[in-house]
Amino acid sequence: MNTAELVELGQQLRVDSVRASDAAGSGHPTSSMSAADLMAVLLAHHFRYDVDRPAHPGNDRFVLSKGHASPLLYSAFKAVGLVEDAELLTFRALGSALEGHPTPRRLPWVETATGSLGQGLPVGVGIALAGKRLDRAGYRVWVLCGDSELAEGSVWEAAEHASYEHLDNLTAIVDVNRLGQRGTTRHGHDLDAYARRFQAFGWHTVEIDGHDVDAIDRALGQARSTAGQPTAILARTLKGKGVASVQDREGLHGKPLKNAEEAVAELGGRREARIRPQEPPAVRMLHAVPAGESEPPEFGLGETIATRDAYGRALAALGSARGDIVALDGEVGDSTRAELFAKEHPDRYFECYIAEQQMVAAAVGLATRGWVPYAATFAAFLTRAHDFVRMASISGTGINLVGSHAGVAIGQDGPSQMGLEDLAMMRAVYGSTVLYPCDANQTARLVATMAGLDGIRYLRTTRGASPVIYGPDEEFPVGGSKVLRSSGQDRMTLVAAGVTVHEALAAADALEREGIRARVIDLYSVKPVDRTVLRRAAEETGCLITVEDHHEEGGLGDAVLDAFLDGRPVPRLRRLAVRTMPGSASPEEQLHAAGIDAVSIAAAGRLLLTEA
Structure with missing residues (x-):
């Protein structure tokens, strides 16, 4: 397209x-109007994409970080023939694929769900x-950001990581339109401040x-030719560009124009131009696909092994069996034991440093x-990245998260290091799977199982060593449980x-x-929970005691209670959990102080029977 045609395409958008x-x-x-010229030039001159094959391995990738500007994205879809005009006008309607903020669940051309600002660039770094x-x-990743979201710390986690990794295939296009939701942004139109x-x-x-479409064209070309570092294009724009009643005016964020017909006329009327992005180059996929079953490591009965150690060894073994596994x-990594994977598969290991938002992104x-990624850190620190986990679920993205050093059982490090909210946090995520193994063989099996699941998968591991109670051939289906003690006289x-x-x-022995x-x-399967076994136990024994190294809200006890919310009588139930703020003490002292050690469990059992 020549200059005039690019201007016209921007007006069409x-x-x-x-x-x-x-x-x-x-x-x-x-918010869409300010970035229309940026989108027009990118689409017409620089974006390489086979619109009929969104999974083409050579396609460039586009992430709309300012997801509220979805009308611009859908207008671009119309310009390339992916959306007809009638469908465009179903925007935000019930059942429409054109949601208020774009998601890949409904549209295969969308890379990731956006709308929670500050996430597009970190995810773009991952791509x-x-x-x-x-x-x-050889594909490029283009991320269209808003200036307001540059206040988010996650953007700067991404900026540092991209530079450290020399991601010259990444370009951030920042739409600096000066206006946020309630007024001006922190730096307004000061491009140099952002630069x-x-x-x-x-x-x-x-x-x-x-x-200036010619300036945009040159800038995008410069980004493509820059080697060794990512590029940020800082574009001074006007919100509501082209319509005098709204251009560069405060108080109009998130509102349709009062007189759309007049605005369309002021913009020169409707256009129906169709464009075709440049075809991507032929590319051969290099990474491996799943091939056969993984053989997890085996641990002998009676050995004393920490489940975090089993995680590291199982992940390394899974990486040897499957070339699509990354960590x-x-x-x-020396604590989560992810370092074991790094030593065996350094080309598929990504050190994200102390930047948990960027790690999940x-x-x-x-x-x-x-x-198929496995991302690990202390369970407590995953709370920093929970919004990224939530948005990954909205995207329908499958990722494996592993939280080590969970609960008061970590001992002397104190409450800042204790994951005591993680089970509740992960159970609340739509479509998630939450697993909490107790021994090394169970951990190894579940690590391998996670690779084949959908959605967000969370595995909780423990710092301290524990005895191996399961044989290496034992199976642990998701949604199952294991009955370790049982008799006809159970009370x-x-x-x-x-x-x-x-x-x-x-406690049972005592x-x-x-x-x-x-x-x-x-x-071990906290979500989904084994309702059948729990209901049978309630019917046969009458009393249930749940014991968890977690706060009482949202964890194991609530998961068990959910099994009895279908209208049937709820059994006599006592929930033992961490109800006080722990300090520093040995693991044994911590468990006793929290009332979740064997002595406390046995005492709770006696009391429950007395009450019954």
Whole structure:
């Protein structure tokens, strides 16, 4: 396209953004209008993409980080023939694929769900890492950001990581339109303020007028030719560009234009131009696909092994069996034991340092390219990245998360290091799977199983060593459980997971010496939970005691309770959990102080029977 045609395409994208938002009666047309020229030039001159094959390995990747500007994205879809005009006008309507913020669940051309600002660039880093270090396919990753979201710390985690990895296949296009939701942004139109920040992180920067299509064209070309560092294009734009009543005016964020017909006329009327992005080059996929079953490591009965150690060994073995497995860690690989994978498969290991948001975002980006990521850190620190986990679920992305050093059982490090909210956090994620193994063989089996699951998969591991109680050939289906003690004379059921399984077994032994039989269930699958076994235990024993190294809200106890919310009578139930703020003490002292050790469990069992 020549200059005039590019200008016309930008106007077309503005017009269609106005029309879509007007049809919906809601949306963000002014945020779309500011970036229309940027999108027009990128689409027409620089974006290589086979629209009929969104999975083409050579396709460039586009991430709309400012996801509220979805009218612009859908207008671009119309311009390339992916969306007809009638569908464009279903924007935000019930059943429409054109949601208020784009998601790949409904649209295969969308890489990742956006809308929670500050996430597009971190995920783009993950996609660029796949292209640079794994796929080696030569595709570029273009991320359109808003200036407001540059206040998010996750953006600067991404900026540093991209520079450190020399991701010259990544370009951030920043739409600096000066206006946020409630007024001006922190730096307004000061492009140099943003440039200094990106430069400090090692980026190449270009400052332009974001409505000069020739300048945009040159800047995008410069980004493509820059080697060794990522590029940030800082474009000065006007929100609501082209319509005098809304252009560069405050208080109009997230509102359709009051008179859309007049606005369309002021923009020069409707256009129906169709364009075709450049074809991507022929590319051969280099990474392996799943091939056969993994043989997890085996541990002998009676050995004392920490489940975090079993995780590291199992992941390394899985990586040997499957070339699509990748691992990420947040600079605690010597503790999570992810370092074992790094030693055997350094080309598929990604050190994300102390940047948990970027670690999860990179996992999401890698997953969009067909890789199967395992990302590990202390369970407590995953709370920092929970919004990224939530958005990954909205995307329908499959990632494996591993939280080590969970609960008070870590001992002397104190409460800042204790994951006591993680089970609740992960159970609340849509479509998630939550697993909490108690021994090494169970851990190894579940690590391998996770690779074949959908959605968000979370595995909780333990710092301290525990005895191996399962043989290496034991199976642990997701949604299952293991009944470790059972008899016809059981008067109660102890339900535990992870570290408290061993405490429950010791408590059952103590009670049996007093003539009290207790059933013990290892509820390693916290979500989905084994309702059948729990209901049978309730019917046969009448009393349930849940024991968890976690806060009482949202963890194992609530998971068990959910099994009885179908209208049937709820059994007599006592929940043992961490109810006080722990300090520093030995693991044994911590468990006792929290009331979840064997002595406390046995005492709770006696009291429950007395009450019954």
